[in-house]
Amino acid sequence: MSDSIFTKIIKREIPASIVYEDDEIIAFNDISPQAPIHIVIVTKMQIETLNDLNSDNAYLIGKIALAAKQIAKDKGIDKSGYRLIMNCNDDGGQTVFHIHCHLLGGKKLSWNPA
Ligand code: AMP
Numbered sequence: 001m002s003d004s005i006f007t008k009i010i011k012r013e014i015p016a017s018i019v020y021e022d023d024e025i026i027a028f029n030d031i032s033p034q035a036p037i038h039i040v041i042v043t044k045m046q047i048e049t050l051n052d053l054n055s056d057n058a059y060l061i062g063k064i065a066l067a068a069k070q071i072a073k074d075k076g077i078d079k080s081g082y083r084l085i086m087n088c089n090d091d092g093g094q095t096v097f098h099i100h101c102h103l104l105g106g107k108k109l110s111w112n113p114a
């Protein structure tokens with residue numbers, strides 16, 4: 001498997017505005033923000049899609065949620081609220097095939113998945 005753009009960020013081969021990192025998770029500002037706060041939370045392990053999760057690696061989704069909670073607190077939006085989104089494959093709008101979660105906030109978000 002070739003390195004995804006997110007793996008290149010993890011390896012510091014391309015720049016990103018990193019807001020959180022631990023042994024297994026990294027998070028950085030989205031290059032094309034859809035809200036005042038739009039952060040991509042990524043597993044360092046390069047797993048292509050949600051369909052590739054299994055009982056060995058599913059704990060990473062919990063780690064993403066814990067990172068999101070911490071980032072939301074750091075950004076001061078934990079009380080006002082925020083949204084987490086994971087896109088899977090074409091109909092889900094996935095464009096980077098390396099599991100990640102979008103953290104969106106900083107305004108009242110509308111709900112229109114159409
Ligand atoms: P998705 O469409 O769910 O696969 O989300 C991929 C996200 O990664 C999009 O919101 C892109 O704007 C974002 N993205 C792509 N390349 C970069 C990059 N180099 N740095 C930060 N965000 C990126």
